[in-house]
Amino acid sequence: MIFFKHGEGSLTEDKMTLAEWLDDMAADGHDVSNLKLPEDMAYDADPDEIVFFQEINPCGFLCSEEHPFAVVERFDHWYYARGRDMGKTIHSAEPQNVWGLFTKDEQLAIATAQRHIEGKKEK
Numbered sequence: 001m002i003f004f005k006h007g008e009g010s011l012t013e014d015k016m017t018l019a020e021w022l023d024d025m026a027a028d029g030h031d032v033s034n035l036k037l038p039e040d041m042a043y044d045a046d047p048d049e050i051v052f053f054q055e056i057n058p059c060g061f062l063c064s065e066e067h068p069f070a071v072v073e074r075f076d077h078w079y080y081a082r083g084r085d086m087g088k089t090i091h092s093a094e095p096q097n098v099w100g101l102f103t104k105d106e107q108l109a110i111a112t113a114q115r116h117i118e119g120k121k122e123k
Contacts, residue, residue: 012118017045017074017075017076017077018029018045018076018115019075019076019077019080022035022075022078022102023116032102033101033102033103034101034102035102036100040093047073047074047075047080048074048075048076049073049110050071050072050073050074051072051073051074051079051106051109051110052070052071052072052081052109052110052113052114053069053070053071053072054069054070054071054113054114054117055067055068056068056069056073056090056117057090058090059090064069065090065091066084066091066092066093067084067090067091068084068085068086068087068097068117069083069084070082070083070113070114070116070117070118071083071113072109072110072113073104077106078102078103078104079102079103079104079106079108079109080100080101080102080109081100081101081109081110081112081113082098082099082100082101083092083098083099083100083102083113083116083117084097084098084099085097085099085116085119086119087113092109099116
């Protein structure tokens with residue numbers, strides 16, 4: 001895997017896992033909870049485990065449109081809760097409906113994912 005290495009501004013050949021990268025970012029004082037991954041890094045790492053997944057798809061599996069979903073993936077000791085909230089319709093794919101949260105707290109990640117898929121706003 002090739003990951004963006006903090007501070008260099010470009011891809012390097014260093015083999016760094018997503019968890020190591022997040023640890024480095026946190027150690028440098030960055031708030032990693034709402035960090036947006038660089039495009040070239042976002043799809044390179046497979047999670048160690050999918051802890052939670054739910055999709056709202058009344059159309060069935062043959063529908064190729066975007067649907068609301070929530071997923072919690074574990075990368076070593078980090079949890080990545082992410083998804084797409086319901087827009088004006090079931091097939092709304094507005095960018096503002098996409099959300100994500102990095103945390104080391106599994107229960108917080110699952111609760112956040114459940115809250116989003118159920119359409120509840122944070123208090």
